[in-house]
Amino acid sequence: MSAETRTGGYQVVGTRPIRHDALDKVTGRALYGADVHLPGTVYGKVARSPHAHAIIRSIDTREAEAMPGVLAVITAKDLPSLTDKLAQLGESVVNLRDLSANVLAPKKVLYHGHPVAAVCAVSTHVAEEAVKRIQVDYEVLPAVLDVLEAMKEGSPLLHQDLKTHSMGKTAEKPSNVASHFQWKLGDVEKGFAKAEVVVERSFRTATVHQGYIEPHNTTARWNPDGSVTIWCSTQGPFAIRSQLSEVLKLPVSKIKVIPMEIGGGFGAKFPLYVHPLAAVLAKKVGRPVKMTLSRVEELLATGPAPGSYLWAKMGATRDGRLVAAQAKLVYEAGAYPGSAVGAGGLCIFSPYHIENTLIDGYDVVVNKARSSAYRAPGATNAAFASETLIDEICEKLKMDPIEFRLKNAAKEGDPRADGPKHPKIGCRETMEAARNHPHYRSALGGKFRGRGVASGFWINGGGQSSAVANVMSDGTVSLIEGSPDIGGTRTTAAMQIAEVLGLRAEEVNPMVVDTDTIGYTDGTGGSRTTFATGLAAIEAGRDILCQMKERAAKLFELPVEDVEHADGEFRNRKDPKKTLTFKAIAEQMGQTGGPIVGRATVQPGGVGPAFATHVVDVEVDPDTGKVTILRYTAVQDAGKAIHPSYVEGQMQGGVVQGIGWALNEEFIYDEQGRMLNSSFLDYRMPTALDLPMIDTVIVEVPNPGHPYGVRGVGEVPIVPPPAALANAIYHAIGVRIPDLPMSPRRILEALGKA
């Protein structure tokens, strides 16, 4: 393991305990959403549009309903009708009418795979057969898949009532452009006039999928009292509850969401898909209904991350100072407004101090599945453009790409293009660590080999979290939280309260519970969980300490001011030899005032943004166009790595998703907008054989907004890889490829061989 493992005076923070849920996960005992089997369960399946754009003239469900074993069929008319209303749900703002229309299309289908009906039957096989017998009469419309085409006057319109919101105004005519924003800093014209080197280029990135291995799933039970219980895999149980509340028109108190173990999400397990269908079917048939998406359905109708068109221009002086930067970002929202273009805009130039910037962003609907968040949503697309241009500037100036970045690195107090100033950040430190790494200092010889560098920024999230901690009479603590554990956050929360209480990580038993059992907690996303739920755990621990001091005072027969907690012990200040252990006080709870329960709710400011700098060496096969990754080093500021192994794991996983995005992954459609590669065979994600080990360097520039200095770590590692690889490929073959993925076909085209 390559990361530094300082423990910085901490007992638990910075160590690498075996995580609490791992034993269940290596033995197959851990229960994920699809592992829920309630007595009497029946099964639901979704009928989906074979067209990318069509009006639903009629749906005939009679033949399906008549099949033996079929219990119910529903269409959009079985869902409450919703008005046009915006709601904050999970990581994004959602229009509720769109949310419901995405769950079951009411009048029009807007993408291949758009749900039109749902069937409930005694088995999945019967439900699948019944789906095929639902007859839908479609009036097929021309589809538009490309954002630039969709922006053109006369392009097929997805929504007759969608009018562009731009800088506080709403256009009169309908358009596929849902919104436009512009951020201005300084005067970009004057900036470019001062520049001695100016580069500009257009880029394209393909639609890609989050690719979690566990498909979406839900089991719903409609209870006799009119409440509904939902078992599912989600990043945000409270987000599912609030979306269901809106779509089903039920109060939140009537919905209990039980988050099961979750098999990956990467941002795509916040939205509502089959959850309300299972609930409505369960109400209809009076039995629990289980629905699990197939992989084909996953690829057709969930996720994806937006494809994009980007244009960017950057200028620098001859001594290597960036003086102006401009970008136009056009992102696919998919069928309904709400792509991550805003986040792309705020990330694109943020690793640098540039006085003059101008950023225009466009959110454009196209006939593809509604896009959803994907790890640092929007930032990877954006960095592909800016970090490639920086490499071009370095080449023109004959400057080392890391020295150039260091010269321009953002620091505390520098304004971002969207307005806010950077707090304390570790941007420069990641660049320095990359420059000093043996990888960067090593020679890279050989034909068709190249080295690439790129940096990345992600804003990170804060949000709301709750925690409850129960002291057990044996001196251990159970930690109750509401953050689904997608990659070790039970343990990072447990480690933080253990540090407060002077316990070992193993003496805290963390558990993720349902939406009735813990206070509101935002979802596991935005790299917020170890920061914010960790903070809630710390605060719950401090609450326990206060109570324990009172108990110790009782036992010492002293005023509470005379009790101090240090080195895991409660001491009598008057007589420091008199001490009580945590365990001793826990054992005597029943004699000193009853149970001790710590609780905390937090909504922290003080979020620490994340920076990363990556270095990659590649070799390109000029005959096949295949890119082999020879060596990869990822450097990232974690603020403070609570559990370094899982920080490394986030870095490695993010890098590899970025590699897939860069080299292989893309949604392929025919001219009518039908997706052609909706399987893991044809949507090619990286395998173990495609990769080397991914070296990691954890830099720790503590975030002053967290007691231990934590910054979110999950998202930023996906940001640099496509640009780093594009730069490496350029240095290997001498041609820049401005389109993702840089697949063998594109490489051969670039080499003039295709």
Next chain:
Amino acid sequence: MSKKIHVHTRINGEEVEFLCEPRQSLLEVLRDELGLTGAKEGCNNGNCGACNVVLDDRLVNSCLVLAVEVEGHEVTTVEGVASSKGLHPIQQKFLEHAALQCGVCTPGFIVAAKALLDRNPKPTEHQVRHWLAGNLCRCTGYDKIVRAVLDASACGSPGQK
């Protein structure tokens, strides 16, 4: 609905009988009929390896095996990898190396890695990567998984089957 077929097999060392439809996959029967939910469905198409089990001595995707095919054969699932004496070294090394994040692909990797070490107790890194290329993991980037398997091989597998 088609008539069910009676199947007699051995799963994790125990005699098991079940009824299934001819179209049901082994994965479906393991999970839905026998309550062995350790094998996961990731793709139902043989592309991801999350449903890996060992059929006699062969590593298979249980989504691609019909349940009726296991008549008279022996199936080992992830639930059968640890023994009453404790974890298999591969499981232990997965814990120590933090070789899992969400954990949903983990049962498939454990079963596949055990099948590798049963055949080749001292694989090279390339052999590990090649063997595990049928198992998709989207969280870890494979680094810690490969290290865990190499470390388990260095410790020597006890050869339990």
